[in-house]
Amino acid sequence: MKVAILLIALLAMAAAKSTPGRMAARYDNFRIYQLTIDTELQMQELKKIHETISVHFLNDLGAPGHKYNVIVGPLFHRALEKTLKFLEIVYEVIVEDLQKLIDESSVGDDSEMEWESYHTLDTIYDWVDKECAAHDYLECKVIGKSFEGRDIKSIKLSKRSGNKAIFLEGNIHAMEWISSATVTFLLNQLINSEDPEMQRLSEEYDWIVVPMVNPDGFVYTHEVERLWRKNRRPNGFHNVTGDCYGIDMNRNFDFHWGGAGWNIDEPCDHWFGGVEPNTEIEIVSLQNFVSSFEDGYIRSYMAYHAYGQYVLLPYGHSNTEFPPNYDQMKRIAAAFSEAAADVYGSAFTYGASGLLNYPVSGAAKDWAYGVKKIPFTCTVELRDKGTFGFFLPSNQITEVGLEITAGLKALVNKAAEEGLFD
Known part of the structure; x- marks a missing residue:
């Protein structure tokens, strides 16, 4: 549950920068780091990194031999980079300001359907x-x-x-x-x-x-939190911040359900597959x-x-x-x-x-x-x-x-x- 608690803390920090008339959560000066994980030891250490640094994983954490993207707020840039260097994890800052990128991919003219902008x-x-x-x-x-x-x-x-x-x-x-x-x-x-x-x-x-x-x-991604993944049903669990919402619906189908997956059993995490x-x-x-x-x-x-x-x-x-x-x-x-x-x-x-x-x-x-x-x-x-x-x-x-x-x-x-x- 520590992942969920620190993730929500990260989101709360972003939301604190909200302005009237805009989406509640903002990510000014939040970076996206792309990490190259080569060894099992590096993967295990990455899975524990949330214990000291607030991070938002954008990918399911699986096996070594892949690249993984994480969002990190400005307060933790230096700490993350120091930790990655210590672990000999190769990294690249691929987005300097996440809010700027979100703004560039936001809804444009929403008066009629076309395929040059996103729509509600x-x-x-x-x-x-x-x-x-x-x-x-x-x-x-x-x-x-x-x-x-x-x-x-x-x-x-x-x-x-x-x-x-x-x-x-x-x-x-x-x-x-x-x-x-x-x-x-x-x-x-x-x-x-x-x-x-x-x-x-x-x-x-x-x-x-x-x-x-x-x-x-x-609708929630348009009005409240651009990074939301799941649906919006209260899932019956809670942590120190309150009730937990949502199920990753692409982990909820009844075919070998629950057998594998990153954090599918963490109710407050992005990839929670449900209790059944x-x-x-x-x-x-x-x-x-x-x-x-x-x-x-x-x-x-x-x-x-x-x-x-x-x-x-x-x-x-x-x-x-x-x-x-x-x-x-x-x-x-x-x-x-x-x-x-x-x-x-x-x-x-x-x-x-x-x-x-x-x-x-x-x-x-x-x-x-x-x-x-x-x-x-x-x-x-x-x-x-x-x-x-x-x-x-x-x-x-x-x-x-x-x-x-x-x-x-x-x-x-x-x-x-x-x-x-x-």
């Missing part, structure tokens, strides 16, 4: 409603309500009977604004693009889109919606996240267990990666998430594969590799949309070649 939930949902009203091949539903009573909306695009379906999921993690921006970009391409290939894909396949799985958390699986109304609504379709209809489930530029395949709970059709899934993911890189050079690494990163249990893609038997599922981690991370500037939204559109085209075509839609 109301603007995203208004756009969804207008598109649904304008096209008779779109079926739009409210698949459930969030804990705070907000709609969780779905859009099904179907122009022809007998099609198989592709499912796109967005913003299960509140702070990952590029997720819903990309999912709505893809949906807009399927509806309004004049590109013959996109028109063909919209004719030959059904598309089911849930652009906002976590509306409460998303399927505790969150948003997740149950999503699962019920997926289960409402006949078996074999949905052939691909893709969850969009930030960041790191990965196509993460099942499984997440293990680095030694792989799906029966893992080689086929890698070929499909490779097609995505190659096509996406052709646009702007963004390289996407692909493979089982437990192998590429570290074991993490209870994710949507693993549930979709392991429980619903959908033959191709993945988590697409969008731009970038850490320079901006969760705070990707809005001037990159369209570029991300274009490279992911190219990757999606190639992925679907390769999946068809592999017989996935037969």
